[in-house]
Amino acid sequence: MPARDQLVQSPQDLLWERRYVGTNPKAIQRRAKAGQGSMYHHFAGKADLVPRIGEPQCCAEQLRAAADAAFRQGRTAGEQVSSYLLRERDVLRGCPIGRLALDPDIIASPALRAPPEQTFNWLRGRPADVLTEGKRKAELSADLDPADTAAALVAVLQGG
Amino acid sequence: MPARDQLVQSPQDLLWERRYVGTNPKAIQRRAKAGQGSMYHHFAGKADLVPRIGEPQCCAEQLRAAADAAFRQGRTAGEQVSSYLLRERDVLRGCPIGRLALDPDIIASPALRAPPEQTFNWLRGRPADVLTEGKRKAELSADLDPADTAAALVAVLQGG
DNA sequence: GTCTATAGAACGATAGAC
DNA sequence: GTCTATCGTTCTATAGAC
Numbered sequence: 001m002p003a004r005d006q007l008v009q010s011p012q013d014l015l016w017e018r019r020y021v022g023t024n025p026k027a028i029q030r031r032a033k034a035g036q037g038s039m040y041h042h043f044a045g046k047a048d049l050v051p052r053i054g055e056p057q058c059c060a061e062q063l064r065a066a067a068d069a070a071f072r073q074g075r076t077a078g079e080q081v082s083s084y085l086l087r088e089r090d091v092l093r094g095c096p097i098g099r100l101a102l103d104p105d106i107i108a109s110p111a112l113r114a115p116p117e118q119t120f121n122w123l124r125g126r127p128a129d130v131l132t133e134g135k136r137k138a139e140l141s142a143d144l145d146p147a148d149t150a151a152a153l154v155a156v157l158q159g160g
Numbered sequence: 161m162p163a164r165d166q167l168v169q170s171p172q173d174l175l176w177e178r179r180y181v182g183t184n185p186k187a188i189q190r191r192a193k194a195g196q197g198s199m200y201h202h203f204a205g206k207a208d209l210v211p212r213i214g215e216p217q218c219c220a221e222q223l224r225a226a227a228d229a230a231f232r233q234g235r236t237a238g239e240q241v242s243s244y245l246l247r248e249r250d251v252l253r254g255c256p257i258g259r260l261a262l263d264p265d266i267i268a269s270p271a272l273r274a275p276p277e278q279t280f281n282w283l284r285g286r287p288a289d290v291l292t293e294g295k296r297k298a299e300l301s302a303d304l305d306p307a308d309t310a311a312a313l314v315a316v317l318q319g320g
Numbered sequence: 321g322t323c324t325a326t327a328g329a330a331c332g333a334t335a336g337a338c
Numbered sequence: 339g340t341c342t343a344t345c346g347t348t349c350t351a352t353a354g355a356c
Contacts, residue, residue, distance in 0.1 A: 003339080017264045022181035024331060036333085037340050046332065104177045163321080184349060196351085197322050206350065 004042045007032045008052050015053045016096065020103040020112075023050055051100070051112050060097060060119045067126060077134025081127060124150050164202045167192045168212050175213045176256065180263040180272075183210050211260070211272050223257065223279065227286060237294025241287060284310050 001009075010032040015023050025046055029039055043049040070087040074080040100106055101116040128150035134140040161169075170192040175183050185206055189199055203209040230247040234240040260266060261276040288310035294300040 018181060019179065021178060022264065025333085026331075035339095035341055037342080040333070041339060104182070185351085186349075195321095195323055197324080200351070201321060204351095 003032075003034050003038050007034055007039060007042060007049065011053055015050060016099075019099070020050055020105045023053075025049070028053075047109065047112060051106070051115060060115070063097060063119065064122060067123065071126060071130055076139050077130050077137070078139065080130050084127065126150075163192075163194050163198050167194055167199060167202060167209065171213055175210060176259075180210055180260070180265045183213075185209070188213075207269065207272060211266070211275060224282060227283065231286060231290055236299050237290050237297070238299065240290050244287065286310075 007028065011023070011028045014027055014031055018027075023046075025036065025039060028049065029036060032039075039049065043052075066087065067084060070084040071080045073083045097116050097119050101113070101120070106112045106116070124147070128146040131140065131144065131146040131149055135142060135144060135146065167188065171183070171188045174187055174191055178187075183206075185196065185199060188209065189196060192199075199209065203212075226247065227244060230244040231240045233243045257276050257279050261273070261280070266272045266276070284307070288306040291300065291304065291306040291309055295302060295304060295306065
């Protein structure tokens with residue numbers, strides 16, 4: 001595997017365990033078996049590397065794919081939503097995106113904040129579409145606001 | 161308020177936001193409006209101070225009290241447990257004890273790990289007692305293991 | 321008890337040889 | 339591309355004056 005990919009993929013659990021604040025370049029290098037020179041050749045610095053480890057790239061796509069699959073199971077809007085909600089989650093780990101998004105150093109920097117925010121927007125949009133479709137088919141009550149309800153759904157998952 | 165208490169109580173949100181790894185003495189001092197000398201006079205160091213901020217002391221007791229109150233609402237064991245589970249939680253914040261217990265630096269040190277572990281033991285023991293009582297009164301099926309079920313209940317809350 | 325000064329280590333990044 | 343050496347900063351802690 002190229003050294004660049006090694007740097008991005010090896011320290012996934014490191015970022016998970018120690019979050020952004022506690023994840024330092026040295027530890028990443030040890031984990032990826034790469035030297036400092038190598039790291040700084042491929043990336044501009046911590047703020048450039050760390051957010052790419054596991055989360056916005058591979059993890060966000062995995063998450064979207066899994067959510068998508070869950071939504072496709074079920075005929076009615078209600079079924080689709082409950083399929084999504086009951087989807088098996090690695091409960092002990094929690095939501096990696098949410099965890100990253102809560103990190104104060106991520107929040108402080110617009111550049112670092114953008115990728116997780118995008119994922120969240122998608123994550124709210126997807127169930128909102130399902131709910132809208134449900135209303136169209138008159139499966140759901142008309143006085144239900146898709147966007148609000150979708151936001152509430154995601155909030156429940158994140159909050160928990 | 162005495163400076164010692166100020167140091168323990170002022171920076172609660174700081175510990176919450178940045179966890180153990182990201183919570184440094186300087187920031188605590190700024191937040192508590194105390195100097196370094198003051199801090200190191202009252203506490204041995206970061207490992208001595210930080211775990212006392214909010215969590216094992218005041219927060220754990222608040223948590224126990226709240227859980228206790230919830231358990232007392234309800235006549236049957238089932239009612240008591242569901243009262244506890246449905247108890248209103250500050251869902252956006254999550255469990256402060258669990259969050260602290262997950263911190264890698266806390267896990268690594270037996271001394272830092274002990275207080276949160278104690279709280280968890282109590283937290284498992286309380287519903288276990290309720291369930292045992294329920295079995296005695298034949299409200300609950302006899303083949304229910306109180307300890308296991310209690311652990312599962314707590315796991316659900318923490319996992320979420 | 322609280323302050324300032326300072327030590328020793330780790331952190332994040334850069335420089336330059338190879 | 340990768341390495342080692344090094345810089346400046348911050349972190350944690352100690353020393354000693356007041």
